[in-house]
Amino acid sequence: MTPLSLRAEGATLGYGGRAVCTGLDLAVRPGEFLAVVGASGCGKSTLLRAFAGLLPPTAGAVMADGAPVAGPSPDRALVFQDDALLPWRSARRNVELPLAIRNVPRDRRRADADAWLARVGLADAGRRLPRQLSGGMRQRVQLARALAARPRALLMDEPFGALDAQTRAAMQRLLLDVLADAPATVVFVTHDVDEALLLGERIVVLGPAGVEQEIPNPRSATSDPARRAQVLAALGAPATGEEAA
Amino acid sequence: MTLALDDEKRVAVAPGPAADRGRARLRWPVRAGSVVAAVALWQVLTAANARLWVRFDRFPGPADVAREFGRQLRTGQYYLDVAQSVVRIASGFALAAVLGVAVGVAVARSRWANDLLGPLLEIVRPVPAIALVPVAILLFPRNEQGIVFITFVAAFFPVVVSTRHAVRALPPVWEDAVRTLGGGRARVLASVVLPGVLPGVFGGLSVGMGVAWICVVSAEMISGDFGVGYRTWQAYTIVDYPGVLVGMITIGVLGRVTSGVVELVGRRATRWLPGEEGRR
Known part of the structure; x- marks a missing residue:
């Protein structure tokens, strides 16, 4: 499965006549890990919904691999902040869902789901219901479910936003790790500048008028304080806070 | 490679069953x-x-009623009447459950269905099902079908209304998730809407079962020639008051048992609800 390229061209996005974001131009290279930051309500989630095909642009175009996005597709998986697992399905049956949609035979479905759950460190939790799992475990199941669909692009909407610092750090490592052998284009929305610096190969600061700033961010073990200051300045925040939202 | 994260221990553990059992004993x-x-x-x-x-x-005192009850329990008639009423309830209620859920989902999910059926439902809904007895007598060739029809109408509306409401109250994130995994309309309906509305639907089914009994008994009193309601009214016309009370107790017990069954099935079908953690 080759990673997908994503592109917004002069896109105006919004709900019911109210534009959240106008004239947005953004290109995501195949296999790139793009981190998107920006103030609350600047259209970060809206952008992901447009890429996912859940929200058609009111003007301009949103494209995947050069073709206009007409609707949702298993090529483009969306990972939500929380509570997107179907609560009546066990962890394993949640992960099996995209496989069932693709008509994978039942026994292979089960083996595949178990493999993905093991991959995110939840080999023993397959039979538990979402309400019997902690927030971090639920997000790992969601990640497994998204990856089981073999997406060519992963659209992640503050997936670790509700987790405590320790769990979040473990999840970030896990995500990079999983991506190493299941390559996909990633658009990762976060309000946490440090998370963007840690994960993104490029950081985009989004505002109501589109991309306000682009910052290349070659990943390294230690985060560069100058670059951190640059992102914070672009967000218009005093350079002390953890969060810019 | 797998990562061992240490948040497993934060998962809530259900409270010990011993304390629950002590309270249940009381x-x-x-x-x-x-x-x-x-x-x-x-x-x-x-x-x-x-x-x-x-x-x-x-x-009549409890002793008279108990004596009469004992006498009736030894007759075949009593069981025949009970069976008749239960069959009427079961068929009317089953029809109401299936059609009520189908219509409720259709009205909530499709603008066309809402425009076509919505006004009709709202006009028919306020009419008490028991007021449909003349209509049922005109429409149906057999008495039996008329009584089942009235039972069906009585249980249908609570199911439709609660289903419609439950569909509209579904969090959109579940549907979005299934659609971005490649699921189409049918998949969303089968994997999100139908399981997701069950808690609300069972609320409607409980109410529906209650009004179904009210209506089956009333309909039997007016137009039946068998059934618990008919037998109760029959006893009244011959001034057999213990017989009337036996009929009433029978209706009460049957109503309790059937709504208990609905409740039990509902609990089992919605075990995933957060409140169901340590309950039985």
Whole structure:
């Protein structure tokens, strides 16, 4: 499965006549890990919904691999902040869902789901219901479910936003790790500048008028304080806070 | 490679069953006691021929009713009547459950269905099902079908209304998730909407079962020639008051058992709800 390229061209996005974001131009290279930051309500989630095909642009175009996005597709998986697992399905049956949609035979479905759950460190939790799992475990199941669909692009909407610092750090490592052998284009929305610096190969600061700033961010073990200051300045925040939202 | 994250231990553990069992041991005697106390009060009032504005001097006591009950339990007629009423309830209620959920989902999910069926439903809904007896007599060739129809109408509306509401209250994130995994309309319906509305639907089914009994008994009293309602009314016309009370107790017990079944099935079908953690 080759990673997908994503592109917004002069896109105006919004709900019911109210534009959240106008004239947005953004290109995501195949296999790139793009981190998107920006103030609350600047259209970060809206952008992901447009890429996912859940929200058609009111003007301009949103494209995947050069073709206009007409609707949702298993090529483009969306990972939500929380509570997107179907609560009546066990962890394993949640992960099996995209496989069932693709008509994978039942026994292979089960083996595949178990493999993905093991991959995110939840080999023993397959039979538990979402309400019997902690927030971090639920997000790992969601990640497994998204990856089981073999997406060519992963659209992640503050997936670790509700987790405590320790769990979040473990999840970030896990995500990079999983991506190493299941390559996909990633658009990762976060309000946490440090998370963007840690994960993104490029950081985009989004505002109501589109991309306000682009910052290349070659990943390294230690985060560069100058670059951190640059992102914070672009967000218009005093350079002390953890969060810019 | 797998990562061992250490948040497993934060998962809530269900409270120990021992404490629950202790409380449950105390609850059953209280429940039984309340019924026994009511019967005892009834016995005292009738034995003393009490006339305290409401008059108990001609009212049959528990002993008379128990004797009559015992006599009826040895006749085939009693079981025939019970079976007749239960079959009517079961068929009317099953129809109402299936069609009620189908119509409720359609009206909530499709603008066309809402425009076509919505006004009609709102006009028919306020009409008490029992007022449809003349309509049923005109429409259906057989009495039996008319009674099932009335039972169906009675249970149908609570199911439609609660289903429609439950569909509209579904969090959109579940549908979005399934659609971005490649699921189409049918998949969303089968994997998100139908399981997701079950808690609300069972609320409607419970109400529906209650009104279904009210209506089946009333319909039997008006137009039946079998059934618990018919037999109760029959006893009244021949001034057999113990017989009337036997009929009423039978209706009460049957109603309790059937709504208990609905409740139990509902609990089992919605075990994933957060409140169901340590319950049984």
